[in-house]
Amino acid sequence: MILEVDKLQIHYSTRDGTARAVDGASFTVPEGRIVGLVGESGCGKTTAVRAIMGVLAENGRQAGGRVVFKGQAMDEATTRKLRWRDIAYVPQSAMSSLDPVYTVGAQLVEVMTKRGNHSRASARARSVELFDLVGLNERRLADYPHQFSGGMRQRAAIAMALALEPSLLLADEPVTALDVIVQRQILDVLRSLQQRLHLSMVLVTHDISVVAYLCDEVVVMYAGQVVESGPVRDVLARPRHPYTMGLRNAFPDLLSDALELVPIAGSPPDLREPLSGCRFVPRCPFAQPICGIDAAMSGNGDHRSACRRDSEADTLRTAALDPRTWQRSSSFAMS
Amino acid sequence: MAERADPVTPARTSWPLLPVLRRIVAMPLKDPFAFTGILIYVLFALVALFADQLAPIDPMEILFTKAGKLAANVPPGAEFPLGTTNLGRDIYAQLVYGTRSALAVGLSAAIIVSTVGTIVGLVAGYFGGATDAVLMRIADMALSLPFLPFVIVLTGFLGASTSNIVLAVALLLWPNSARVIRSQVLTLRERAYVEAARVTGASAWRILFVHIAPNILPLSFVYAAIAIGWAIITEASVSFLGFGDSGSVSWGMMLQDAFASQALSRGQYAWFVPPGICIVLIVVAGFFISRGYEEVFMPRLRGR
């Protein structure tokens, strides 16, 4: 395992109390694999990744759990040392994450000379290589970020992330803001780089299709917790947690024959409230009294889920395919 | 349906201006800066209101000592808290009465500036096109006039009166607020809910006054608070340079008297320090209020 996240707790203090943005999430990233971190807005996926990079917002703090990188538990000092050299980041919006007053080339050289062992000359040579690697013309090194199109900026951001040859890449919604065709091109860049450089990668996204296209494994998050994880093929084909089943049914599929999408009624819980048990209970059509008690991740092999009724997963999955199943939980809707 | 009785409806359909006004009034309680600012305003307003009681001596009266001599340059003491001027006038009384003219100048300029600025900003921003172009060119012109020299030339030639100073200040200050309000209107105009009002058939004026203006109002207040300060400083500067209204008692006039009569070399600090502090307080109160409003209202306007 290149990265292990163990019972991570991230709390934000807000005016209306403490929000548990990440509430005991655990997952691992095997060496040389792409792990998709999936969930809806507010599920804690971005917070988790930013916590690993050590850049939480000022009102946020790590309240518990630990992050282990290559067997070494990370604290503030190790995080500072590992950043960018071993763990690099690809942002959602490359536009706002590049400094507008410097050329892209200058920013590449900056990180290589200040954080790497490059001289200015070797940094410049490496910039050319990097641009070539992500499919950008080296002449564009002299351009400012605003002179790039969206897709090119994203490529530049990937080049930036690879500058110090990290072994782990954390990509936060790297293609969400892009048009489909450009999105596909960027995904292909990530795929080929991952294979050529034998990178490990965490891909944060809300889009199951992106996970299906790019990832080897998937971790599904809901309300600050991990509800299911496993190989992409298994999780998408045979989801074991009702939330994953719901997500799968609600997700549009260009090629499927079913012309019906099934909504999950209701909305995620308020993370500032004290919560216990399965967070999905109010929206879950299969909830039972026992679900009020926290469930640990369980399952045989790599495919695990945090559901009290995990043993009945196959039956529930069949039931979940029927839209009427999900209407039954609508008494909780709009609460 | 049945339990939603009709009397509830008027509250739901009331003009959104009312909640906005309520928030404008309630805001100072949330922000210490704005609260201090309001407090300073209230204090000065009380002083202006009760000037007669606070200072029984006429500020222009020439005073004599019991020995019958001119009570000139008397140092601060029990009888004259801040002493007297070289002409034997009570400085404390002048300071108290100066509040009146300061507030009169400040408030009248602020009302003109924010009214004109708001209306021009709203109209130029919303209607755009030629209206906008003409109004903004006029604003550019006013902004390219050097501020204090213009006021001096105008009052120097038109005559030194308080109303001329207010007029000059208003002429030069409205473009600042108009510009900012216009740009705010431009962003609001693109907001989806304004577009929604158009789609549902609201007229241009209705959109302007029901959907846009309530969002602009806090800005108008900010500019009014700043204009109060500017007007008072300008009046003081113009008076200091000798182009002030000689018929009224103002802080600027006091400073000019002190300066011209060598109070500086005599070290008569009690004469020229207090008026300056009063000006600083009242102007800084405006800054505090505008900061407070910006903190409370502007993130909302920018965000989402």
Next chain:
Amino acid sequence: MRLVLGRFTHNALALLAVTTILFFMFRLMPGTPLAAFINENLNADQQQAMLEQFGLDKPMWQQYFIYLANLLQGEMGLSFFQRRPVMTILLEVLPNSVILTLTSLIIAYIFGVVAGAWLAWKRGTWIERAAVPAVLATRAAPEFWIGMVLLAALSFNAGWFPSGGASSPGMAYSSNWDRIFSLDYVHHLALPVLTLALYLQGLPLLLMRSNMLEVMHEEFVTMARMKGLSEWRIVIGHAARNALLPVVTAFALGVGLSMGGNVVIETVFSWPGIGRLLVQAVSVHDYPLAQGAFLMIALVLALMNFVADLLYMVLDPRVSHGRKG
């Protein structure tokens, strides 16, 4: 290039508008139009010369074009009281005003930028909580009053600085430049500069502080943290570099604006500059001189507005470098 020309035209037109307003202001003053230019202080020959030069016997619109044509040649008539060409008098005092303005602005902006960035960095501490209202108070104080207090304390009381003027009486210099580069001149300059700098530092300080606070929340600053760059490099190289853009523009604008505002400072310190000249001219109804001084100030203002536009374009690559595919 297109932008530069656009801004130039814009500012030139604004200046034209100002001169036009001024023309009509002076012509429509109470009294006969001739009185604005002809004064019994001038002798008959001078009166006749002015009459012809400014076409004062011609209709108003012709006068307007004659006035513009004269202006373009730097011809602004004779001062009533000094009986010398207005232009000569203006050029004599202009260096004094420029030196006063630039020196105090440079000091104010260097201090303001550094202190503003420092306060942003100290955010949330008691230093910041105390400093911000204090700085606001310096912005709220009338310049001339700051001058008066400093003058009373440091000149009359402590005797450290001369009480006014630009050179000590009885000093003789071989040229104007010699005078300006003399220690005596610097000594006279110190107190007005201190006053003006004290008044002016608030704007760059507060601007720098709020820009810094805003920029520190930008995603690219967070990115710089993730890259592991040093705090110093993040604050200076990225945050301050971005926060500085509007401050530099404000500096150029400040030159134009404070030339006008110097009117009171120059009066307090009897500094022989263009503002004091304007005040004197207006109080003795020396119309040609007042008009000339006003126009000179307006010209500097317009010029500096243009410079500010240029600086903004040069410094912000988002403006200077166009989009590409």
Next chain:
Amino acid sequence: MAALVELRDVVKHFPVTRSLGEIARGAHPAVRALDGVTFDVGNGDAVAVVGESGCGKTTLGRLMLKLAEPTGGAITFGGAPMAGLTGERLRDFRRQAQLVFQNPFDALNPRFTIYRAVVEPLINAGIDKAEHADRVASAFRRVHLADFDRYFDRYPHQLSGGQLQRVVMARALVLGPRFLVADEPVSMLDVSVRAGILALLREVRETMGLTAVYISHDLALVRYLCERTLVMYLGRVVEDAPTEEIVRRPRHPYTKALVAAVPVPDPDQSRAPLPIKGNVPDAREPPSGCSFRDRCPHAMPRCAAETPLLRSTASGHRVACHLD
């Protein structure tokens, strides 16, 4: 059925600031948001307009609602030219044509209560005040906001995205329109909420007999809403066909690339390279002839010389390509 909305060669240019050279040459450069769009929307039909950002689809929606005026061409609504709608006739049109917004968090005035927001169209249309409460209530029922009067006194920031989008729809439906334009109605919503809004859009269209135009960048979503889809590229319609045809048998090279690029939630999907090159060109200077030719794998000399027209090939399938 007769067409409700007809567009004939509609052109919309947005002027851009001219350079000195362009002024000297007398050139008037413009962003060609729409460059000759012709199609009909039949009464009761649901048509999707699909394309990447900058293809002109949002402008198209705004023109159909008379929120902007075309630079050229004509649009008719119910047989009447929209250019001539003013005064009372414009108000009448506003009652019949409504819009559902992309961002529900921005589509409601933050200072209005929910009731106030939905009653606003009734006030604008001059509906008798006595009817307001009933009509608002029935609009809320239509969008399935249970216990709707609990929301009336709330403000938008107190509601979730899905609830807000339902309120936005209630506002659009309260006047009983015949024509609805929905601009990316679910793109700002979470996946689990999307499906409910899509189902609702489909339901109200059927029950109210609405004619609808859906604007979206997402082909996968459009499949759940519309029988017919128009694909736009750089201000032109390049393909117009039943949605299933577009998805299963795209004919225009651009549509082919677009369909191939859409990711699907299947780990075994094709990862073949896309049949497209380069980036979308500057809309101020699109290539001559076919605007897609510089990215098209099949481009030939004719494509540069001649702009392909949108021609019917099979029944109800129109393509603008010389290859076809």
